[in-house]
Amino acid sequence: AGLPDGFVYLREVAPAIAQDMRYYGSHNFIGRPIDGYQAPECILTREAAAAVKAVHEDLAAAGLRVKVFDCYRPTRAVAQFVRWSRDLEDQRMKAEFYPNIAKTDFFRLGYVAKRSGHSRGSTVDLALEPAAASPSQVDARADGPAVACTAPFAERFPDSPLDFGTGFDCMDPLSHPDSPAVPSEAQRNRALLAQAMERHGFRGLPEEWWHFTLKAEPFPNTWFDFPVMAPGQ
Numbered sequence: 115a116g117l118p119d120g121f122v123y124l125r126e127v128a129p130a131i132a133q134d135m136r137y138y139g140s141h142n143f144i145g146r147p148i149d150g151y152q153a154p155e156c157i158l159t160r161e162a163a164a165a166v167k168a169v170h171e172d173l174a175a176a177g178l179r180v181k182v183f184d185c186y187r188p189t190r191a192v193a194q195f196v197r198w199s200r201d202l203e204d205q206r207m208k209a210e211f212y213p214n215i216a217k218t219d220f221f222r223l224g225y226v227a228k229r230s231g232h233s234r235g236s237t238v239d240l241a242l243e244p245a246a247a248s249p250s251q252v253d254a255r256a257d258g259p260a261v262a263c264t265a266p267f268a269e270r271f272p273d274s275p276l277d278f279g280t281g282f283d284c285m286d287p288l289s290h291p292d293s294p295a296v297p298s299e300a301q302r303n304r305a306l307l308a309q310a311m312e313r314h315g316f317r318g319l320p321e322e323w324w325h326f327t328l329k330a331e332p333f334p335n336t337w338f339d340f341p342v343m344a345p346g347q
């Protein structure tokens with residue numbers, strides 16, 4: 115079937131960018147694979163993929179690489195987030211991803227959108243890691259019981275060997291990019307990421323240090339629902 119016109123696989127544009135597509139698997143705030151994610155692939159509009167690649171190349175000089183967690187998100191996935199938020203029995207991932215807030219407050223507090231920019235294809239969730247980091251180095255620290263995403267860097271799940279102050283998708287005020295309550299090293303890493311993203315045309319979100327949208331997005335008024343599939347699938 116192929117991708118709709120205007121969309122590309124990030125892997126084909128920038129193979130050196132790390133991909134840890136959290137909504138394909140179960141290590142996410144719901145705790146199960148999310149509707150519409152049929153492959154662990156980052157899909158973006160051509161313009162957004164080129165801009166993320168430019169960020170990656172910009173930071174390579176500092177020995178860093180980009181690592182993406184979510185890219186294009188089908189609207190059926192967003193619909194699942196909304197349904198899940200109403201199921202108060204299901205709190206399986208609370209201890210790790212939202213230890214201090216109620217899941218019913220995710221939308222009001224800005225941590226999840228009922229109409230997400232991700233579905234327009236030019237929004238990306240990402241962090242940075244040392245270019246030399248191997249997946250096995252990260253995996254080796256990932257075993258064990260759930261630890262709050264707000265816990266100190268050495269204790270919580272290692273999304274990246276760099277400290278960004280909280281884990282990815284940590285629904286908590288500590289994830290606000292300008293939070294003064296995270297360590298100064300995390301504040302510096304957030305600033306490094308945000309400044310690089312802004313240099314290449316993205317704007318951030320006041321609630322989440324990892325979430326950025328391309329300002330000149332090519333589909334500002336279209337929310338897509340094609341599934342995330344592997345090339346040739």
Ligand SMILES: C[C@@H](N)C(=O)N[C@H](C)C(=O)O
Nearest residue numbers: 224225226227230231232
């Ligand atoms: C769910 C989280 N990764 C995210 O992307 N939040 C923003 C607000 C969104 O849903 O668009």
Ligand SMILES: [Zn+2]
Nearest residue numbers: 238239325326
């Ligand atoms: Zn996001």
